[in-house]
Every structure is written in structure tokens, then in C-alpha cells.
Amino acid sequence: MIIRAAAFALLALATHAGAVELSLPQSARQTVERNTGPDSYIAPIGPFVDGALNTVTIEGDVARSAWRLETSGLTPLQVLRPLRSQLEAAGYDIVLDCGAVACGGFDFRFAIETLPGPNMYVNIRAYQFVTAVQGPLSAPTSIVTVLASTAASSAYVQIIQADAVKATQPPINVAPTPQPTSDVNALADTLLSQGHAILDGLDFTSGTATLGGADAGTLERLAAFLKDQPTVRIALVGHTDSVGSLDPNIALSRSRAAAVRDRLIEQYGIPAAQIEAEGMGYLAPIASNLTPQGREANRRVEAILLSRE
Numbered sequence: 001m002i003i004r005a006a007a008f009a010l011l012a013l014a015t016h017a018g019a020v021e022l023s024l025p026q027s028a029r030q031t032v033e034r035n036t037g038p039d040s041y042i043a044p045i046g047p048f049v050d051g052a053l054n055t056v057t058i059e060g061d062v063a064r065s066a067w068r069l070e071t072s073g074l075t076p077l078q079v080l081r082p083l084r085s086q087l088e089a090a091g092y093d094i095v096l097d098c099g100a101v102a103c104g105g106f107d108f109r110f111a112i113e114t115l116p117g118p119n120m121y122v123n124i125r126a127y128q129f130v131t132a133v134q135g136p137l138s139a140p141t142s143i144v145t146v147l148a149s150t151a152a153s154s155a156y157v158q159i160i161q162a163d164a165v166k167a168t169q170p171p172i173n174v175a176p177t178p179q180p181t182s183d184v185n186a187l188a189d190t191l192l193s194q195g196h197a198i199l200d201g202l203d204f205t206s207g208t209a210t211l212g213g214a215d216a217g218t219l220e221r222l223a224a225f226l227k228d229q230p231t232v233r234i235a236l237v238g239h240t241d242s243v244g245s246l247d248p249n250i251a252l253s254r255s256r257a258a259a260v261r262d263r264l265i266e267q268y269g270i271p272a273a274q275i276e277a278e279g280m281g282y283l284a285p286i287a288s289n290l291t292p293q294g295r296e297a298n299r300r301v302e303a304i305l306l307s308r309e
Contacts, residue, residue, distance in 0.1 A: 037061035048104025092132035209255035254279025
């Protein structure tokens with residue numbers, strides 16, 4: 001189904017049969033496209049709540065694209081609403097429609113699949129997300145997700161469409177070969193399945209970004225994973241407790257993440273292009289800041305999986 005609007009450019013989400021076609025403003029410029037198949041896509045169908053994200057998985061042809069709109073003053077909802085209307089007109093059911101806070105903020109952003117920067121930019125405080133489904137939620141025939149985010153002078157849109165493809169032959173049952181478990185495998189499994197992992201045992205001097213030597217085991221495991229997966233890109237994200245004001249805490253958390261990045265590059269030989277460093281201050285706690293134990297848990301550095309390209 002093709003939907004056109006004045007001053008809008010037609011956007012085909014994928015070239016395979018059955019793809020829905022949407023339109024974006026004439027100012028939209030595609031920054032990246034990645035189509036794979038057969039592949040699987042894990043789509044969120046609920047916000048990030050109580051440490052978990054409710055999702056549905058679809059297998060088939062997956063088309064991913066990101067677009068930049070050279071326009072200022074728009075809200076994420078203003079960018080996304082016309083696309084949501086087009087999906088509804090094309091027969092899709094909207095099963096998730098939320099803004100940054102309602103979605104789950106930082107946690108939702110890093111639990112979903114997002115194309116890497118600079119092709120796709122997500123403002124943690126200003127984004128809107130929609131999941132649209134055709135067919136029963138237990139066995140969807142098509143899923144489209146749209147992520148819109150705005151900055152001071154531009155907006156970004158990510159569109160992922162997955163269309164189920166029936167298997168052409170019955171699956172072959174092969175008994176799995178037992179694999180030895182290890183701390184490296186455990187860290188890799190957590191990163192690949194959940195999209196993020198807390199780096200335990202990091203030793204920072206109180207109130208500073210000075211990284212001690214008690215982190216060797218954790219960083220050795222992370223370094224081994226990155227060397228084994230040279231196409232993987234991660235972000236190291238620092239977090240603090242709620243003591244003090246926001247700006248200093250963000251600066252401290254970013255500096256601690258940068259210190260971990262420097263250690264991985266300088267001591268373990270990880271390419272700098274594989275690792276980014278950011279800081280969230282006290283904006284994404286995992287425990288209560290009202291107790292010493294909670295504040296200690298909140299003071300952490302996490303590894304976030306950005307891409308496996």
C-alpha cells in the first residue's frame with residue numbers, strides 16, 4: 001500500500017515483496033541502510049519495567065534504515081505521528097506507542113536494537129517509539145518499529161521492518177555439542193542476550209576517576225570478548241549515586257567510563273574504534289539511593305552492546 005502526501009518523499013522500507021511503503025518529509029536524507037534475511041528481529045511490545053523489556057521475536061527478512069531530517073523545533077511525536085498514521089492506514093495494529101520517560105528512558109533505549117552513531121542519534125530525553133504489528137502477536141506476519149528523536153537543529157528516524165518468511169523445508173534436529181562454560185562466555189552471553197552487562201569489581205578512588213588494579217579479571221574477560229568479536233562495538237557508560245548535583249556526577253561518570261576505555265586500549269590492545277565512553281550520572285539507578293548498599297550498587301560502569309557489524 002502506497003501513501004503519499006504533499007511535500008513528502010516516498011520511502012520504501014524494503015525491496016522484498018509485501019513491504020509497506022511510507023513517506024518522509026522532503027528534507028529527510030538516508031544515513032544508513034542494512035537489509036538481512038533470513039534474520040531475526042526482537043521487537044519491544046511494552047516499556048522497560050522492573051528490569052525487563054517485553055518483546056516478541058519474528059524471523060524472516062529484516063530491513064533497517066536511519067534518516068536525518070534537517071529541521072529544528074520539532075518534537076519526537078511530531079516527527080513520528082505521520083508515520084504512525086500511515087502504518088495504521090496500511091492495516092497495522094499499534095501495540096506500543098510511548099515517549100522517552102514512559103518507554104523507560106535510558107534502559108529502554110539500550111535494550112532495543114539501534115543502528116550505531118553517527119548514522120542514528122538518540123536523545124535520551126527526547127524520543128518517541130512505536131511498534132506496529134500485522135497478524136497475531138503470538139505469530140506476527142510483519143512488524144515495523146519506528147524510533148524518532150530530536151536534537152537542537154535536526155531529527156533522526158530509525159525504521160525497522162521484519163516480515164516473516166515460512167521455512168521451505170523441515171528443520172534438521174542436531175544434538176547440541178556441550179560447550180565448556182567460562183567467565184568470558186558468561187560476560188559474552190549477557191552482552192549478546194541482554195544488550196548490556198555491569199562490569200563488576202572496578203576499583204575507583206573515592207570521588208575520582210582514578211582506576212585501580214582490582215579490575216583485572218573483569219576487563220580481561222571483556223577484552224577477550226572484544227578480541228574474539230572484532231566487529232562488535234560497545235559503549236562504556238558510567239553511573240553514580242545521587243549524592244551531589246547532576247552536572248558534576250555526569251562528568252565524573254563519563255570520566256570513569258573513559259578511564260576504563262583507556263585501560264582496555266592501552267593495556268589490552270583493543271582498537272579505540274570498538275569502544276565509546278559516556279556518562280549518565282545518577283539518571284539510571286538500579287537500586288534505591290536511600291541506603292548505603294543501594295548507592296554502592298548504583299556506582300558502576302556498564303558495557304552496552306551497540307552493534308555487531
